[in-house]
Amino acid sequence: MRTRTPALTRRQMLRAGGLSLAALGGLTACGATNATAPVPGLAPGADPWRRFAGTTINFISENTAPTAAIAANLQPFKDLTGINVNIVTLALPALVQRVALDLAGGQSQYDVVYADPYQVLAPYAAGLSDLREFAADDSYPPLEGGFEDFIPTQLQAAGMFGDSDAIHALPYDCPTMIWQYRKDIFEKHHDSMRTDLGFDPTPSAERTWEEYFRIAKWINDNVDEVPYGTGHQAKQHDSLMCDFSNVLWSYGGDYFADGAAVGLRGSEDPGECLLTSPESVAAAEFYRRLVSIAHPGSLGWDWDGVGNALAAGEIAMAPNWHEFAATNEEALPGLVGYAPLPRGPVGTANHYGGTGIGISAMSSGARRGAAWLFVNWATSTATQLSNLRSSAGGGTPTRQSVYAMPEVQAATTRPTEMPNMLTEEAVSIAWAEGKIGLRPKIPMWNECDTALFTELSRMLAGQKTAREAMEDATSRIDGIVARGWVA
Known part of the structure; x- marks a missing residue:
């Protein structure tokens, strides 16, 4: 079988490179x-x-x-x-x-x-x-x-x-983004947290985002080993979209209708943006609250910033890409645990990149x-x-x-020469259907991404409410999609 790949149109080529x-x-x-x-x-x-x-x-x-x-x-x-x-x-x-x-x-x-x-x-x-x-x-x-x-x-x-x-x-x-946390801190303070919070604080996909918020605040107020309970990649950057999307999807919000298909296979015409839905606005409001109690450095951090903060003992937990496990094992050998991200009103979502x-x-x-x-x-x-x-x-x-290799399965527990495999249980859940988070795969996504993280950044700076940020992001994204892709 030999298949044919369609050529780029001349219009697409000229947009891409501006050549003759x-x-x-x-x-x-x-x-x-x-x-x-x-x-x-x-x-x-x-x-x-x-x-x-x-x-x-x-x-x-x-x-x-x-x-x-x-x-x-x-x-x-x-x-x-x-x-x-x-x-x-x-x-x-x-x-x-x-x-x-x-x-x-x-x-x-x-x-x-x-x-x-x-x-x-x-x-x-x-x-x-x-x-x-x-x-x-x-x-x-x-x-x-x-x-x-x-x-x-x-x-x-x-x-x-x-x-x-x-x-x-x-x-x-x-x-893939998962929950990374200081095992030693959670083990040391487990009983006190459980008594004060009224639930088992052990990180897992059964925890909710509201519970994550309460755990982070409890650590802020009661733990001396680290300055802050949580940190986020909330810089005005692609990382902000990545971090927010986990919450958005778990609350039942999405960027476009049929978001799972648009994320999995992609589309040239995804339709109208859905960020003004009640679920999306609720997700944005929660995210604003969450970042407000996080390490203040979060507003200037991308994924590297969050990863460095966890490794340096500045925060007790964070959502971040699972491949930071190798860095964690160098800086804090044996002290970092991994779990799927918390769930929202409709379930858990773990951003795949x-x-x-x-x-x-x-x-x-x-x-x-x-x-x-x-x-x-x-x-x-x-x-x-x-x-x-x-x-x-x-x-x-x-x-x-x-x-499935025996040596790879053996590496999922410590001691290990393959530190990224310590995340295997968490990512295997994160990649399951209904739990994997997929941003829109559309030709104009880069522009849409910029529009979203710009409006989210203004929300986090107190310049806009969650609803205003979602309304303005929606307006900008609809304009980008209507215009079509421009390289």
């Missing part, structure tokens, strides 16, 4: 250039991993833990394939700009792309190859375990867009084939296991088979 029509003239319906050389065939008896030996490809990635681990240990891939890989790591905004310009220019500088679902996959899906083409071609090494081995929600959220069955990226990382890696549809010839070998290897069982053990980075597996 002449630069786009070579793009064909299959996403390659007219000058594309055919991918070399496989000689009888030849090693399929070696068919592109001597080729050099370029991989552009956000500076993430899995990429740090792979960059520190590329030799096994070169030994296996004879392929050279240049890795460019950037902050996400710079990466998005580079990818947009590369697709618009038709030069294919980058063969393998870290395809953030919201800023790369949604707006540029037509510029990414359909990986089913490679997996169905038996002249390549097989995709170990097939697409089915990847965690299903992650394959869709990180790799697919809209109604198409095309798979544009393989799940590469899977940061994972990303896949794909192949530029502009990549051609041997580089295109070599890019698939790298994507296959970089997401393989062996590589994901190696990343878990890496001192240079890490990440968390996106394949179900990795979690």
Whole structure:
């Protein structure tokens, strides 16, 4: 089976890079250039991993833990394939700009792309190859375990867009927000907290956000070991949207109708924004109250700020991305616990922020084939296991088979050489259907995100009420969606 990837429209290309029509003239319906050389065939008896030996490809990635681990240990891939890989790591905004310009220019500088679902996959899906083409071609090494081995929600959220069955990226990382807390403090003060609060304070998905608030306030008033009970990534930044979204979804609010589908598969036209609903306003009001008793540094923190505060003993608990477990184990070995986030009136929601890696549809010839070998290897069982053990980075597996390995299961309890696996019980619940939190996967999400965190920041600064912030965010988001995507 060979599938065809639709080309980016000229309008999309010009928006992405502002380049001339002449630069786009070579793009064909299959996403390659007219000058594309055919991918070399496989000689009888030849090693399929070696068919592109001597080729050099370029991989552009956000500076993430899995990429740090792979960059520190590329030799096994070169030994296996004879392929050279240049890795460019950037902050996400710079990466998005580079990818947009590369697709618009038709030069294919980058063969393998870290395809953030919201800023790369949604707006540029037509510029990414359909990986089913490679997996169905038996002249390549097989995709170990097939697409089915990847965690299903992650394959869709990180790799697919809209109604198409095309798979544009393989799940590469899977940061997910969970409840991280100082076990020693909760154990020491458990009985006093339970007596004063009237409920078991032990973190779990059974705790409510109101109970979380009360626990944090109790720690503020009664515990000397840390200055504050909770901290939040409430800076005027993407992190604020991430932190707030957990509360929004658990209260029954959402950004758009059919939010689960818009988050999982994506849409070019999500409809009207729903942030003025009673549930959304109630969530915003609670979030305002929660941040008001949190560490005051929260208003200037993103996820790194919260992670550093927990590691430095400034706060007793926080919602944060689960892959901070490795940092926690270095700074506070054995003292940090992990649980799913608290529930609101309609349940718990744990924000998923994972990303896949794909192949530029502009990549051609041997580089295109070599890019698939790298994507296959970089997401393989062996590589994901190696990343878990890496001192240079890490990440968390996106394949179900990795979690089933005896050595990985053993690493879920201390002592462990794979600290991110200490979160396994929490994230396995967080990734379940109905509990995973998925922001809207729409081409114009970056602008919508900015509108939301700007209005939330004004609310937290006391410049607007929760209702005013939600009304103004809704108005801005509706305007962005109505106008359509502009790169």
